[in-house]
Each structure stands twice: as C-alpha cells, then as structure tokens.
Amino acid sequence: MSQKIATRDAYGEILVELGKTNPRIVVLDADLSKSTKTANFKEVFPERFFNMGVAEADMMGTAAGLAAAGMIPFASTFAIFATGRAYDQLRNSIAYTALNVKIVATHAGITVGEDGGSHQSIEDIAIMRVMPNMTVIVPADGPETKKAVQAAVELEGPVYIRLGRSGVPVLFTEEEPFTLGKGKILREGKDISIIAVGIMVSKALEAAETLSQQGIEARVINLSTIKPLDEDIIIQAARETGGIVTAEEHSIIGGLGGAVSEVTAENCPVPVKRVGVRDTFGESGLPELLLEKYGLTPENIIKAAKEVLQK
Amino acid sequence: MVGTGQVDFNYLVEKAGTLRKHIIKMIGEAGSGHPGGSLSAADILTVLYFQVMNIDPKDLQNPDRDRFVLSKGHGAPALYAALAEKGFFPVEELWNLRKINSPLQGHPDMRKVPGVEMSTGSLGQGLSAANGMALAARVMGKDYRVYVVLGDGETQEGQIWEAAMTAAHYRLDNLTAFLDYNGLQIDGLCSEVKSPLPLLEKWQAFGWEVMEIDGHDVKEIWEACQKALTVKGKPTMVICRTIKGRGVSFMENVADWHGKAPNREQLEKALSELEGGSGGYEPKNCHP
Secondary structure (H helix, E strand, C coil): CCCEEEHHHHHHHHHHHHHHHCCCEEEEECCCHHHHCCHHHHHHCHHHEEECCCCHHHHHHHHHHHHHCCCEEEEEEEHHHHHHHCHHHHHHHHHCCCCCCEEEEECECHHHHHHCHHHCECCHHHHHHCCCCCEEECCCCHHHHHHHHHHHHHCCCCEEEECCCCEEECCCCCCCCCCCCCCEEEECCCCEEEEECCCHHHHHHHHHHHHHHCCCCEEEEECCEEECCCHHHHHHHHHHHCCEEEEEEEECCCCHHHHHHHHHHHHCCCCEEEEEECCCCCCCCCHHHHHHHCCCCHHHHHHHHHHHHCC | CCCHHHCCHHHHHHHHHHHHHHHHHHHHHHCCCCHHHHHHCHHHHHHHHHHHCCCCCCCCCCCCCCEEEECCHHHHHHHHHHHHHHCCCCHHHHHHCCCCCCCCCCCCCCCCCCCCCCCCCCCCCHHHHHHHHHHHHHHHCCCCCEEEEEECHHHHCHHHHHHHHHHHHCCCCCEEEEEEECCEECCEEHHHHHCCCCHHHHHHHCCCEEEEEECCCHHHHHHHHHHHHHCCCCCEEEEEECCCCCCCCCCCCCHHHHCCCCCHHHHHHHHHHHCCCCCCCCCCCCCC
16 A cells, blocks of 8 residues: 555546547536646647636536537536535536536545645535435545546446545555446455545555454445445445444535445444544645544544444 | 528517417416516527527437527526427427426426427526537537527626636637526516626627627517627627517516416416407517
8 A cells, every 4th residue: 555646646647548539528627727637638638628717607517518519528626616616507507407527526525735624625425415316436546536437438427526635545456347336345344344435445444454453353345436325235234244434534424424324224223433524624734634633544443443343 | 691581570470479378378377487588588589499590309419400598597488489389399288387297397407308408497507508518519510509598687697707708718609699688587677686787898898799689679689690690709699678578568577577477367368468459569669
C-alpha cells in the first residue's frame, strides 16, 4: 500500500483514454478543470471540452441538453458545488429525465483540507442517493476510479462518481474486475464486518489487520456502488458476522451508514456502528489532522468494532 | 429559406385558434393548469410547429430534426395542443391532461410524451438544455436548429443569465429563443414583483441579436424566425410582446388566470369567444 494516487488524477487519465475511442464523450467543467483534471481532456480534445465558467447550474443543464442530443457528457466540479449549488438541475434536468449525464465530482469530503468547511462536502452521497434514476459510485482508489468511469460510459443513464483531492493508497491492480452494483469482500472474517467506501476502505483494511492481531477477525467489504445497493452482500455480512461497522468520509446521516442501516433494519437487524462525520461541518486544516479530529481513522474503526462486539 | 408568398398565414391564424380551444378545453377538463401563459405563447408555438421546424411525428429519433424546448414548462397545454395537432399523439389524449396514468403531466415530461424534447417545469432550466442541444449539433456536425420559449417572469431566475452568457460565448447561431413578454406573473406585474426590464438592452448587452415583435402576429413571428437564420456568430432572442390569456376576454391581462382553471360556465364562454361568438370579441392590443 505504499503507492498513492489521487482518484481525480486517475479520472483525468481515463477520460482521455475513453475520449480516443468514443467520439460521443464531451466534457464540461466550471472553471476548475485544472483541479478536477478535466484539463487533460481539454488538451487532447479542445472541440469536445466546454468550460462553463463559474456557473454550475448552467453546466448541469447544458450537460442535460447535450445528452438529450445523443452525447455522453461528463460534468465535473467540486462535490460541494456539483450536488449543492446545482441540486435542482441534477434533480429535474438530469435525474427526472434519466438523461445520460455523468457527474464526476472531485474534492469530496473533509480531506479537501485547507479550503475549509464551506468547500467540504459531507452530504453529497445522501443527496445523490435519494434521487430516482441516479447511480452513485464512490471508488476506493485510482484503478477502481478508472473502472467506475468506464462502467459509467457503458451504462445508459445518469451516474454520480465521488472522487477526492488527496492521494489514496492503491489497493487494486488495473486488472481487478469491477461490477457496477456489486460490493466486494477484500478480507474474510467471521467476527464482525467493516463496510467502507472511498478513502476509508484502506483504513478499514488497516483496522482489520490490527483487530486480527488482537484475535478479532473482521470481514472488510468495499461497497463502492452506493446505488444500486448490493443488499445481498450486506445481509450476508449481517447474518454471518452478527455486527457491522460502516466507514465513510461523509456525514453518518444518509450516506453509506444510513444505507447499510436501512438494509439491516429491514432484513436482518444486527448492531451497526457508523464511522463518519458526526452531523457537523468541517474546518480548515491539513487533511490528515482533520481525519483525526473528525474521527475518520483506523483507530476509530477499531473502537467502533469493539463496541459492536460488546452489544 | 422560404419566401413570404409561400406561407399561408391564414392557415396559421386558424391553427392558433384551434390550439387555443384545445388549451382552454384541456385545462377545463383537468380542473387545474395554466391558461394565461399557454394562451400568450400559442401563436409562437403555432408558427414553429406548423411552419418553421423540421420535425416529423413519424420519425421521432431523427438526429437531424430541429429541437424545441418549452423553458416556461407551465405552458405545457400549448405544447401538448401543438404536438397533438401535429400528429405526435391523438387529440383525444389532451382531455387526460393532469390525470393519473396520463402521459400529459402538469409540466412536460420527455420520457412520457412523444415530441417533447426536454422535461421542464422548474423555471430557468430550459435555456441551458437548449444550449446543450445547440452545442451537440456543432460537435456532431449537424445543421439542425434549436428553438426555446422563455417566460418573462422566468428571467428572474439566475440560471437564465448564466445560460445567456453561455450561448453568446459559444456563438450559438443555431439557437433562436423567444421571450413570451406578457408582463405578468403569479403575484402580479413582472415590473412590480421584481422587474426584469429593460429586456431588449439586457439581452443585447449579453451578446445576443435581439428583435422585438408582436408575439400574436404570425407573420412577424415567421419573419423573425427567417431573420434569425441569417444571424451569424451569435444567438437570437425574439422578444414577443404578448397578452397573458390572449383570446379569452376575461382572462386577458389578468394575473389571476396564470394558474387557474375555468369553471363550466367560463369554459363555455371562452370556447364561444374563440369560435368567434360573444358579439365578435376583438382581442386587445399587445402588451405593453
């Protein structure tokens, strides 16, 4: 796990690759193309790149029109603006219409860091998950990001992909298969399950390693597709391990933790602990320090696991 | 381009009358809906659907077809009437407006109604979608045109001005927009609620070619469409002076008829007027 790649860097690379073979792909950005890495695409395909300026609502609406005319538009900006500023456009022009728009948002979560709470999206999974017709993916690393973007192109319909700013450990090889809508068991265990997304997947694996040294065998699941949700893998985890910890760089309300709790409550009620941002906004600071302050570390996962085991 | 002599304006006037009767009848049957803004836009839609646009109800997916977006989605009855008259679906379907299991939603739904190119209803979003369609034509090397109708109250939405910048920046000369300038919105006069005026100067300042016409004169509407074809390097905005509720004496210029259905008696009076009855009612002059 030594190598680190930011998921947004992987996005910038795959977009260019896909653009070479698929002339229907067009890319829109809202004055953040250097940060979201869509500038890579602009370099190679300037005639298929549209900078919409600082106008996220218009960008989403324009993407809808491009899709209605048969293009496959990728619309990128920071997650806070993509899902907050342009909510109604996502809802009415893209989800309600089931148009083939791919919203790839970067700089999600508190690891945005120094820009502070105004820029740290901790609600976007909840916002996007509740929209009918929307597919929601939170890749765990660079290679999975590339697979998710490819899967999004192959799927006819709106897709939200949540990416981060900072480098994350590479967990998968480029050959690792990715199936939309399917979770993946990364480590077997019978005592408890840790279900994670995004940057928290590598932390879940670290936590599982420490727990193992203490005699607790944790199953670790990467549930990168939040919607459609792989209910089977959650129910199986509940039945076979008797307890679940969820881990996400997002509010504990309405995101992965909410989704998993809904499934267990309806199908197989077991103790669930949610590791995530606890109904509060973030603040400026170094990403690593923020993760510690807001309780998003392997230690927090270990603590939650032990609490579940004591229930 | 088509010469004036080749256009049957009497046919268009008659067709607009048919659309108005459908609008009133379908809203009456539904018991709710937006007659005022549907009637004010009826002539614009008539000219587009029955003279200007290259569309074929038997060839819905033709990639070369012209596109129409009703950004003021509450004018859906006018759009449905035009689509039914054009043959996209049976006229009888109109009487199911707003009823459960009907494709004719209160606001246009592209997934349910053949011929509807974009779902609208939440104001301010249609111009962006139209821009996207116009950009797609450029990417694909197509020469179709995109038409969009905005409400004047709708231009209070900030997204309209974001989209206005986009269309000018990307020099979308394959886009013709119409502003249904009836001067009224739900709460009263646009100029009193929150004035979008001056319209002409605003759109000019945003880099558009701007024309101002009588939005109930089918010849002027058609001429504006023709003139827009000659505009190069920028989008065209046709500001259409219209009367909210146009064609029905008691609805004209009354904001209360923005979103209210006529009762049985009012429905009959309205239809009679549109048939040319009620003592030969002459619609008032254009707003303002």
